[in-house]
Amino acid sequence: MEPTPWKTALTDARPNAVRIRGYAVEQLMGRLDFGQAVYLLLRGELPDERAARLINAILVSCIDHGPAVPSTLAARTVASTGGPLSAAVAAGILAVNAIHGGAIEGAARALLAAEAADAFVRAVPEGSGGVVPGFGHRIHTHDPRAARLFELAAEAALAQREMAAAREIEAALERRHGRRIPLNIDGAIAAVLLGLGFEPEVMNGFFMLSRAAGLIAHAREETVREHKMRSMNRPPPVYDGPAARSVTGTRSQNPEA
């Protein structure tokens, strides 16, 4: 009831001036890539080169996974009804939950609790499938994104303790279940973001930021390539884009390169 104004420490927006964490936004434009700006906004300080490279790798890792995953299917379904782009993107974001893209926060908590990985893994109730957020995947037995992210973190000599904790949980899962339940990209992101000092509560946001790009691309493809309100209940979609190819001659973000 009292009329004291509330406060924000993120951005100071005044007539003809917008300062992000103290920095004039126009000074940041052209100097920071988006990953650096995300780090600044969420953490309050600029990242060094190594952290910036990892943040961008995380944002690249989840940018798309084809049309059949829940977030993308929800976005394409809304697009198929002629809805505006913002409605398609919002519907896709709403499908980011514990089972899809939203395991990063839970994985971070698991890593923080995993002093004794076997005890932790044993404590997971049987009824929940016995699994831990960030481990196991519907189609990937060896998630290439998770492996690459850990490779990059190792190159940067960051998040070493958290990566070790992830490996311990993986081993404990195999001991309990008698089969490999491998680290997935959610779990790998959790380990790296913990190593960089992020709070678990904002971590699922990295998946949302990354996948929002895919949702935009799919909403547009739906509008251009399909007729309105077509049935989505049909066989899985087939990829007909560019054949497999490799990046050559692109500037690596590796600070050592």
Added chain:
Amino acid sequence: MEPTPWKTALTDARPNAVRIRGYAVEQLMGRLDFGQAVYLLLRGELPDERAARLINAILVSCIDHGPAVPSTLAARTVASTGGPLSAAVAAGILAVNAIHGGAIEGAARALLAAEAADAFVRAVPEGSGGVVPGFGHRIHTHDPRAARLFELAAEAALAQREMAAAREIEAALERRHGRRIPLNIDGAIAAVLLGLGFEPEVMNGFFMLSRAAGLIAHAREETVREHKMRSMNRPPPVYDGPAARSVTGTRSQNPEA
């Protein structure tokens, strides 16, 4: 009814392999920043350095504008009820419409139609305020983000024709209305994205991508700094974050640097 599968040209996701526009995602991680990956996904090819710098500048430009704008207020309102992060972000995205962040597509169409800027501006109905999407701002008479984006595009020698069209509309608006109705960041983004070859229909997506970062930061700040379900109907918030400061020693993204 026929069971032919539908098609996608964006991403080929198979067991243990995810290819974005033909590139293995793990090869992109560590080599591309997020702006480059967004360009690749939406356009189908990798950007050159100049285009990549502009895309990142666009994504940085709208990353936050403080808590009082509609998208942020909607996200904080949802966060104040204890909703999950995805609900707060989705609610914020739903506030991106023609009046707020969603003028980029309309501005692009205006620029494409602006062969004869005076005729175009005269054709805008009086009832709509006589304005053109991408021009005029509630609080900025000189939007520092728009000026900086055009400076960067000029440095890159890109979007020159589209920037000229924007200046012509600005001049025509001043002639019709007798006062300056300046280009805003939406209009500047539209000109640069047109110059880079993007379709108008995906352009509002850049605002959504950028601002999603702000929505995440504000949802978290709301949860940490305010009590649940507090009244939002009170005086505008006050900034209490870091004082004004400057970037020094940060690697410039300027390819000429």
Added chain:
Amino acid sequence: MEPTPWKTALTDARPNAVRIRGYAVEQLMGRLDFGQAVYLLLRGELPDERAARLINAILVSCIDHGPAVPSTLAARTVASTGGPLSAAVAAGILAVNAIHGGAIEGAARALLAAEAADAFVRAVPEGSGGVVPGFGHRIHTHDPRAARLFELAAEAALAQREMAAAREIEAALERRHGRRIPLNIDGAIAAVLLGLGFEPEVMNGFFMLSRAAGLIAHAREETVREHKMRSMNRPPPVYDGPAARSVTGTRSQNPEA
């Protein structure tokens, strides 16, 4: 910037008292059905019995249409990721657009403009399929809901002029296209709501209110009957609920009964 408070004419909520359009909500509870309360809130006055029966019939008409329609598919997709009920319902609502459930407003505008139905129908661009919102259906050649709603409106001697306009557009569409493009439930609702005095701008809301019940039921069915994050891209679902049956002995809402 001026601190004058804004105003609302809908509800006066104070400590221990909530008045809807002037009526204490606890006095309305037990006296009004939900259709009557919706009418009161949107129109400002209580409906008579005939109007109340039509409003309830409209709300019943769109309550569900099986799992394959876009709104329901979006809601089930979100539910399949473990999202909260509010996220599933919101995603479903976001699929209510011009092509699905959101043609009521457009149909009302068509009916208002249909003084000369042939001229109106001729003016529809060829590229848009030549159709008018509220006419034609993907699977129904004779929409039983539209027929029944007009039967009820005829019994009530309401919306007669608007129903005639709908029939004229139907006839003009047949003359132009050489085949029947029948009134659908969106068009029928538009005619009846116009007859009852509602503004076109709120009319799509009746579909949202009605279908929200279906979204809740499907989100729950998804959770109970399907495994998490299952593929939606498969053959259309099969109905296995109660066999066809009839209402007997239920109090008719017909005021004449």
Added chain:
Amino acid sequence: MEPTPWKTALTDARPNAVRIRGYAVEQLMGRLDFGQAVYLLLRGELPDERAARLINAILVSCIDHGPAVPSTLAARTVASTGGPLSAAVAAGILAVNAIHGGAIEGAARALLAAEAADAFVRAVPEGSGGVVPGFGHRIHTHDPRAARLFELAAEAALAQREMAAAREIEAALERRHGRRIPLNIDGAIAAVLLGLGFEPEVMNGFFMLSRAAGLIAHAREETVREHKMRSMNRPPPVYDGPAARSVTGTRSQNPEA
């Protein structure tokens, strides 16, 4: 991967026929009010008169609470940006969470667990404010909606055990906290819906269904009465609608009447 179709027991939609739980929808139209149809869809059978009256009373109870509550503020914020009605309603629904409208499910679980109310109340962690979902209210010390709903349930001789459990929790809360933390409308709805045999998981849906009507009314009022993208950060709104009045001569839904 197997191509077996999935199943639904809710609605059988075929060309020219839509059956809700076995009943042809056109037979339900004009015979059921919306509350009865919601009961049929969610429970599978038609309600008797007493249950139908309670369902409608629940749907009426939460239809609106003025513009300052989170769901309504989110919807009005989206409407203020020119978004479509579906976006405003979806944003409002997203604000239905544990703190606002979404305590019904939790309250139902509390009532089910409240064999020994004192032990239950003592088990609530101090850190959570010591409160139980469905008890306490930001502005109502005596929620007139909760009192009326219990009065109606008592008249119908339904949900007696669940109402008693609610009173026991209320008493146990007073014993623990030394002050009255009264049953609110969420808690009262939970007790009545439990008594009617609904599952806790669908109960928050009743608030969403009910409040969706308010969201539609407020989105429209925002568009009509306020200028676009106005600041919401200002003093609380003032009611200027019809003065207090009473229903007279309206058909009571009381089956005994």
